Amino acid sequence: MSQFHGKFCWYDLMTTDCKAAEAFYRSVIGWDAKDSGVPGQTYTILSKGPAMVGGLMPIPEDAGDNGARPCWTGYIAVDDVDAYAERVTAAGGAVRRAPADIPGVLRFCVVADPHGAVFIIFHGFGEPASAPAAPGTPGHIGWHELHAGDRESAFAFYAGLFGWTKSEAIESPAGLYQTFATGGAPVGGMLTRMPQMPGPFWLYYFNVPALDAAMAAVTHGGGQILHGAMQVPGGSWIAQCLDPQGAMFAMVGPQR
Numbered sequence: 001m002s003q004f005h006g007k008f009c010w011y012d013l014m015t016t017d018c019k020a021a022e023a024f025y026r027s028v029i030g031w032d033a034k035d036s037g038v039p040g041q042t043y044t045i046l047s048k049g050p051a052m053v054g055g056l057m058p059i060p061e062d063a064g065d066n067g068a069r070p071c072w073t074g075y076i077a078v079d080d081v082d083a084y085a086e087r088v089t090a091a092g093g094a095v096r097r098a099p100a101d102i103p104g105v106l107r108f109c110v111v112a113d114p115h116g117a118v119f120i121i122f123h124g125f126g127e128p129a130s131a132p133a134a135p136g137t138p139g140h141i142g143w144h145e146l147h148a149g150d151r152e153s154a155f156a157f158y159a160g161l162f163g164w165t166k167s168e169a170i171e172s173p174a175g176l177y178q179t180f181a182t183g184g185a186p187v188g189g190m191l192t193r194m195p196q197m198p199g200p201f202w203l204y205y206f207n208v209p210a211l212d213a214a215m216a217a218v219t220h221g222g223g224q225i226l227h228g229a230m231q232v233p234g235g236s237w238i239a240q241c242l243d244p245q246g247a248m249f250a251m252v253g254p255q256r
Contacts, residue, residue: 002079006162007182008144010075010122011054011204014068015245018044018056021070024243025056028217028251029206030139038102048139070247072204074144075108075120076162084121084161085109091157113157115149117200135185136207142252143205144188151178151192154200170233203240203250211237211253218243218251229256 015021022033022044031053036043044056059068078084081099088111089095096118097110108122133140148154155178158164167179167186174194179186193200208214211229218225218241226248228239240250 002077004077005079006164007077008074008141008187009077009124011141012073012075012120013046013054013056013070013247014059014063014073015056015070015243015247016059017245018042018058021056021243021245021247024221024223027221028214028223029208038105041102048137051133051140053140070243070245071118071201072247072249073110073118073120074202074204075122078121078123078162081107081109081121081123085111087161088121091160093157113148113154113200115154115200117146117148117154117202119202136254138207138209140207141204142207143250145203145205145250146188146190147193147197147201147203148190149193149200151176151190155180155190201248203248205238205250205252208251208253210255211239211251212256214251214253215239215241 031046046054092114094112099109101107106124112118170177177191179189222244224242226240238252
């Protein structure tokens with residue numbers, strides 16, 4: 001089993017205006033952007049320094065026809081995409097897009113947990129990815145948060161698939177917040193979603209050096225602050241936001 005199995009390793013933004021989204025995230029998060037060079041694919045690689053972090057693409061026509069909205073989606077590495085697609089359905093989840101290859105790059109499958117939160121399982125071809133950045137490194141993903149249909153059964157689903165383990169459980173105004181690890185230090189948390197939230201979803205927190213400046217960049221760039229600034233256990237500061245096209249994301253920093 002590879003060292004990356006069961007871990008989040010990549011993040012995609014599907015959006016309605018790629019150039020505008022690229023400019024926004026360059027300003028807010030400090031990412032560089034360049035075309036992937038994959039033939040027949042409109043796909044922009046987002047990076048911080050030498051490290052590639054994620055990608056940016058237009059919403060596929062078929063997905064748009066089915067009501068897909070701008071959103072971020074995380075990729076979880078697995079050793080066998082087809083076998084794990086079967087395991088997802090056996091555990092009560094669903095396959096949203098059948099396993100397929102991006103030739104020479106990776107094999108992937110778009111899936112959803114039993115309550116409908118979407119993520120992607122993938123297996124990369126060729127050279128293994130570089131070691132993850134140190135925790136808190138600006139421009140990298142600092143936290144993964146599931147607003148679940150039901151916290152306990154959702155955790156059981158992911159733990160059964162990927163071997164995730166529970167870390168600290170924290171009482172919050174929104175209910176019990178269960179942090180989890182994918183092998184090592186905690187990387188995220190799960191809570192039962194608030195009734196006013198849209199359907200269950202994963203929310204990704206991007207590391208920034210200081211939150212107030214990043215929040216100002218969000219509003220200056222045409223985005224919205226939904227919640228924050230708020231200090232969380234451990235001392236970090238967070239804000240939850242919408243980008244100008246309507247994709248939800250969050251930011252986390254060590255200081256205001």
